[in-house]
Amino acid sequence: MTYGPAPDTRHPITGQTRLVYLKNIVTRPNIVVGDYSYYDDFENPDNFERNVLYHFDFIGDRLIIGKFCSIASDVKFIMNGGNHRTDWFTNYPFPVFGQGWEVAMPTEWPNKGDTVIGHDVWLGYGATLMPGVHIGDGAIVAAQAVVTKSVQPYCVVGGNPAREIRQRFDDATIQALLAVQWWHWDIAKITRNLKAICGNDLAALQRAD
Structure with missing residues (x-):
């Protein structure tokens, strides 16, 4: 029996080269990606790291992406290296130019910490995530949204700045899904229970073995 494409497969859909399991193409140690999360790019999936902007090693912030995430083309991540001091009288970063300005x-420069994408998150086409935001498990970020603050699990956000449009499920269901955490099951169990995962019968998902 097979259990879906192996997580170390670069192109998990046969004949499709624009979609990749992301962890297999990232080269930066400060980008961490979970199994089965994919990136789809209209031109070339190797563009992904180009879209992680202002990500400088000396700052030390990380982009952390969970398992089973769906990341559309042109999603951009603004990291902490793009921050300026806003408490000064000037916005201009004089000291970085040296030659007397140092x-x-x-x-310290402004640093909002790691950018963290939970599990089973869908980031829509052209969305932009600002430094330090956390996107909760099961959340959806709409196309072209600009996310300036963290997003709760199983919420749908959109707009600029992104605002909550709705919850995907009621509070009790969300708490139950967060307790189940199907994305941490082994792949054999996931495969056995795909009809429950790809459905909306909570009791069936909770009964999964």
Whole structure:
């Protein structure tokens, strides 16, 4: 019996090269991707790291993406290297240019921490995520949304700045899904229970073995 494409497969859909299991193409150690999360790019999936912007090693922030995420073409992640000091009288980063301007070097630059994408998240076409946001498990970010603050699990957000449009399920169902955490099951169990995962019968999902 097979259990879907192996997670170390670069192109999991036969004959389709624009979609990749993302963890198999990332090269930066500060980008961490879970199994089965894919990226689909209209031109070339190797564009992904180009869309992780201002991501400088010396800052140390990470982009963390969970399992079974769906990431559409042209999604962009703005990392902490793009931040300027906004508490100064100027927006201009004089100290980084040196040659006498380094006298104004601050002890720290703004850093909102890691950007974290949960499990089973769908990031729609052209969405932009700002530094340090956390996207909860099961959430959906609509196409072209600009996410400036963290998103709760199983919420749908859209717009600029992104705002909650709706919850995908009622509160009790969301809590139950977060307790089940099917994405952490072994792949054999996931495969055995795909009809429950790809359905809306909560009791059937909870009974899965």
